[in-house]
Amino acid sequence: MAFEKIKFGKSDLNIVPLIFGGNVFGWTLDEQSSFNILDEFVDKGFNAIDTSNNYSHWAEGNKGGESETIIGRWLESRGNRDKVMIMTKVGGRFGYDSKPNTQGAYIKEQIEHSLRRLKTDYIDLYQTHYDDEVTMVEETLRAYEDLIKEGKVRYIGASNISPERLVESLDVAAEKGLPSYISLQPEYNLYDRAKFENLYQKIAVERKLAVIPYYSLASGFLSGKYKSESDFSQSVRGEGIYKKYWNERGKDIVRVLVNIASARQVSPSAVALAWLLAQQAVTAPIASATKSSHIQDFVEALTLKLSEEELSKLNNASKY
Template structure:
């Protein structure tokens, strides 16, 4: 399968990244292994996780996703065949606030490496900006980790455009590592914040954008068309805000193209993302092998300019 360069790095990834938030949540370890096996068998190679997935599940400690991925890597012996991205700085059960201090990052990478059963991560991302810690302190932690060989590249997620730009500028000013990627919320429905504020920064600084919630928590798969449908999945409650006139307008446009190309709504939604400037690879989760089919569909789909415009106009904000 064709690979693409991830921003200004030498990481070569397939243009869809598996979102590891489902591991330890809607998938147990055995099910996670099966879906990861199918993912790489289909030619994909990049997996995104965090040191606090999935803390929202009752009974979890919040490190289940990294543990499952680590156990899978060890059992398959395939560390050199996959690109692993994880995050630091988000809340978990014992940490009430975002924390991007140098001491915290240095501590957390060691624990993530143990869970992932590896001695390095390919992409280490600041999960949330704590807005208190100076950006140069955070970057100095990454500088140490890169020099030690524990981290190859760094990325940012959930930043304001102002703090993202400050981080990039100070990296240059103080000769510190610079963020190479940006992981924002972005999909056909949730467009405005990224397009108006973050995309211009990503374009100016050549950041590789890897958006999360690429299918709007499953809404863009067409699975949810009424409040009754929300009961189908643990993620259903998150979809309620999409059940409005604009949301239904998007689904109507997806229906037209789905019938035209005989592909899934999910594939079309991902294909639209891949046509947007600065987007390198959407992050998407899957819980069945059937869901994985949409990944390949999206990469094989050649949307015309008119197709892209149809979806863009239907999702106008």
């Protein structure tokens, strides 16, 4: 299937507007299962994968880097590096000592590990995963500048960063002629709306940032598989999802999602992703898949155009 590609922010990258979230590789998917799901993702016409240098450190026995390693072996075995946009992240919880003015050195160290694991010479989008606020913005951007000059990175983006530091980073880049973040990866979905909409959306619109939300399906809560309390016991992450999302507002959101999905004969996941794609500044949601049906949800999301009435119902159910 050939989806129309769109321009990725202020870059010359073109992307099918749904990104595979690589946190599942080496965690809920072993290597062969990861290869199979990646093959299907690309065969369906998608072309962008997001990961991080620390994925999947939370899985028992893992140290971090497992996701990049699996993606790298897949890229090498398929010989398709030039057809896939690889996004990875650096900073935060993976071997970083958080001393002042060390993030630049850390970034330069970690890029080598990521390139080796991913079996590639360059990263299309290298993102600040967790901003180190004790390091001056300029030092971080100068480290990225060196990597871009060396051809190891094409563009840079930011994920968990305060609105103040984001604006400062964009301003310093403009003032000093340094590389600028072209994208923002925030937590944003039908349930978790307030933080992005109140603190980041205006910045993203004004600065023309490509917004690529993570937790697009709220850890699976918006997939429609949680319709009653008993459903939560059937999932490894069920208890945490229940505590965070299973309240009156959460129930309303799921009810409306399921109703619209049923009427349109698509999955609730597709409706939740289509809602994100209809939001101002959103370029492409990030979502993970562990089975073929999830990839089909992605296909449905890109072919589904929600009506104003449907969007209004979802907005009302999820208002905060």
